[in-house]
Amino acid sequence: MTLKVHRALRLSLLILAIAAVGIILPHIFTGYYLAILNLIIIYYIACMGLNIASGETGLVSLATAGLMCVGAYTSAIWVRLGVPFCLALPLAGTLGAVVGFSLGYPALRLGGLSLALATIGFTQVVQQVAMQWTSMTGGTIGMTVLRPTLVGIELNDDRSYFYLTFLVAVILIVAAINLLKGKTGRAFRGIRGSEVAAQLMGIKLATYKTMAFSVCGFYAAIAGSLYAHFAGRISPEIFGLWLSVSFMAMIIIGGMGSTILGSIIGAVFYVTLPEAFRITREIQAVIFGLAVVVSLIHMPAGIAGALQSLMAKLKVKVKSLSSGKT
Amino acid sequence: MGLLQIKGLSIRFGGIAAITGFDLECNDNEIVGIIGPNGAGKSTLFNCICRLYEPSEGSMLFQGKNLLKYGPHDLARLGIARTFQNLEVFNKLTVLENVLIGRHCRFGSGLWSEVLGLSRVNREEKIARQEVEALLEVSGLGSEKDREVAGLPYGKLKMVELARALALQPRLLLLDEPSAGMSAEEIANMRQVLLELREKRGISILLVAHHLGLVMTTCERVVVLNFGEKIAEGAPGEVARDKAVLEAYIGKKTYLAEGASKAE
C-alpha cells in the first residue's frame, strides 16, 4: 500500500470516527444534559481563542466577554434582518476578528498589567454600547434571538443544534491545530518566551500580536453567535467582566497554553460544576475562585499539564519495565 | 566594501552618554573582538546595531544598506544574528523548537495555507526540521533536542542560543559573552567553533567577551571600549600593550606603580 493511499485511508477513518462521535453523543446525552453539552462546546470555542492569545502568545486578555458580545449581537441582529444564518455566523466571526485586530494595537504598546486593564476597559465599553444603543440591541432588556435555519432545516431542538456546534467546533479545532503546529504557532510561543529574541528571529511583533488577537476575536465572536442562537435570549449584563474573568479561570484551570486539551477541560469544569453539585452561583464563584488559586500554586500547567506529565511519567515507567524485562 | 560600517555612533539615556562617537568597520570573514570593562557600552552597542535602541547620532551601514531604516525584526532577513549576555532563550519550548524559530524567515507559506493544512506547509516544515536537526547534531545538542530548555545547564543554553542564531544563516554574528560561565575545555571548544564558522561558512563575527584569552587567540582585530568611547583598536598583541587599555582595566595608579617597578 503506498504512503498516499495509506494516509488517505487514515484520514477517512479519522473523519468517520469524528462523525460517529458527533452523531452518537447527542443520543447518549439527552434533554438537560444535551443542553449542557452544547454550552460546553460553545465555551470551548471561546476558550480556544483565548488560549491562542493568552496561553500561546502571552497576551493577557479580559476582552473575551466583549468579543463574544460583539459576535452575539451582530449575529442576532442580522438573522433577525433576514440574513441567512450560514452567512451571519462567519460574518460575525469576521467582525470579531476585525475588532480583535484593533485590540492588537494596544497590545503593542502596553505591558501585561496595562494590557489587562485595557481589555477590561474594552469589555466594559462593549457592554455600555449594548446597553445604550437601544434601537439596535434592545438596551438593558436585551433581545430575543431566533433559532437559526440551516439548509432549510430549522434547528429547533438541542440535538440538531448540537450537530451545528459540533461541526463548527471540529472545523475550528482543526484550524487551530494547523495554525499552532507550524511557524505561526512557534512565533506566538516565541513572543511569549522572549519578545526581544523573537523580534531578532524575524518575528514582527505588530504582525503576530494583532494576528493572535484577531484569531481570539474570531473564535470568541463565533462562540458568541452560537450562544445567542442557542440561548434564545441575550442581554448586556451577561457579557460583563465576570464572564471574561471566568474564561481566564477556565483556561488557567484547564491549562494555559494547552489550546486543544486544556480548553475543553476548563470548559467542562466550569459548566458541570454547578450542575454536579447543585450549588448556587455564589458558591460556584467561591469554588471556582479557589480552584484558580489552587491551580496556580500547585498545578501551574493546569489539569492538562498535570495529565501530560503524568503520561510522560507513565511512559518512562513502562519503558524501564520493558527494558528491565529484556 | 565592508560588511558593517558604523560611523560616529552616539546614544544617550537621559543624561548619560552610553556611547559617544563610535566608529567600527567589519569586513567579510573577519572576527572582531570588542572588549572593555563592565558598563563600557558593549551590550548597548549590540542593542543599537540590532535596532532595539535608537541612536541619537551616527550611521550604520550593513552591506551598503542603511540600518537605521530597519526595525529589529528585519535583521534576520538582512543577515544579522545575535546572542545575549543574559540568555533570551524561549523557556517553555524544546531545544528543537527554539532553533526552529531561527528558520522563521525561510518559511514562505502564509497564514491561510497554514490554517488549511496544505501539503506545501508540511513539506517546508519537514525540510526545516531536517536542517535544524543536522545543525543541532553539529552543535552537540542532538541528544537534547526534545528537552524543554528550562531544565538545561547554563553552558548548554549558551549553545542553544548560538545554534538558534546560526539557524538564521547570518552573514554577521553578534556574540554577547558567549563564553561566560564556561569551563576551560568548553572555551577551547568555543574557539574552534568560532574559527570554523569563519572559515567554513564565511560568517563574520563581532565578539564581546570578558575572557581575554579567547579574544586574543580568536580575533584578528580588537576594539576596546571604555565609558562608551573607543580607546584603542588594532591587532590583539598591540592592544594588549596599549597604555590606555591597561589603565582602563587595572587602573592608573596600579599601572603607573607597576610601570615604575618594572623600570627599576
Add this chain to the structure above:
Amino acid sequence: MALLEVTLIDGISVGSLYGLLGLGLVLIYRATGVANFAHGEMSMISTFIAHILLTSAGLPLALAVFGAIVFAALMGICMERIVIRPLEGAAPWSIVFATFGVNLALNGTGVALWARNQPYLFPPVFPRVPIHIGNARFSSLHLGIIGLVAVLVVLFMVFFRCTKLGLAMRATAQDKKASELMGISVKRIRILAWIMGSAFGAVAGILFAPVVFLETTMMIPFLMKGVFAAFVGGGMVNITGALLGGVFVGIIESFVGSYLFTEGRDATALIILIIVLLIKPQGLLGATRIKKV
C-alpha cells in the same frame, strides 16, 4: 454658582476615596510586585464586618471601624501567606490571576452571606449635617471624607518618608535583593505592605458605604475606578500619582455627572483610562522604562 463648588467638593471627596484605594493598591504593588485585584472585595468584606460589629454586636462606631480594620489587616496577612508567598517566582500574570481568583471567591462569599443587590444602611463616620459656606450647601459627609483622607495621607507620607520603616519600605519597593543584603527583612516589609494596603482599603470602603449604600456589589465599580486612578496617575508605580489620579478622576467624573449627563458618570473613569493608556501608558506622572537586555 453654588453648583460648581458642590460638584467640586463632591468630586474631590469621592476622588480622594478612589485615591485611597489606589494608594493601597500601589503600596502593595510597589512593595510586593503584586497587583491585588482582590482589593475591592477585601474592602467590601471589611466594611460588612464593620456593619456586623455595629448592628449585631452592638459595638460603638469607633470600635466597629477599628475591628474592621483589624480584620482587613488579618485578611491581608492571609493573602500574603496563603496565596502570594507560594507563588513567589511565578510569572506575574499568575499572581494577578490568583488575586482574581480570590476576588471571585470573596465576592461569592459576600453574596452568599449578604445577598446581591440588597442594600444595608451604614452610618457615616461624621454626623450628616449640612454646612453652609456662602451660597453653597455642602454635605458634611464629603467635607469629612476629604479631611479624613487628607489626614491619613499626611500621616502616611510622614511615615513613608521620614521613618526608618518607611525608608525600608521604599528600598524594598525599588530593589528587593539589595534591600535584603542591607539587612532589611523583606518578608516583614511585605506583610506590612499588605496590612497597610488592606487597612486603607477597609477605610475607603467604610467611608464610601454611607455615600452609596452598603451592598455586596458596591465595590466592583469603585475598585475599578481605584485601579484606573492608580494607573492614570502613575501607572501603578507612583504613590502620589495614585492619589492625584484618584482626585483627578473623581473631579472630572463629578463634573460630567452634574453638567453633562448623569448616565455618563460611570463611563467617565473608563474613558479617561482609555485615553491615558493610548497616549501615555505609564500614567500621567509616570516615567518611561527601558528594558535592559
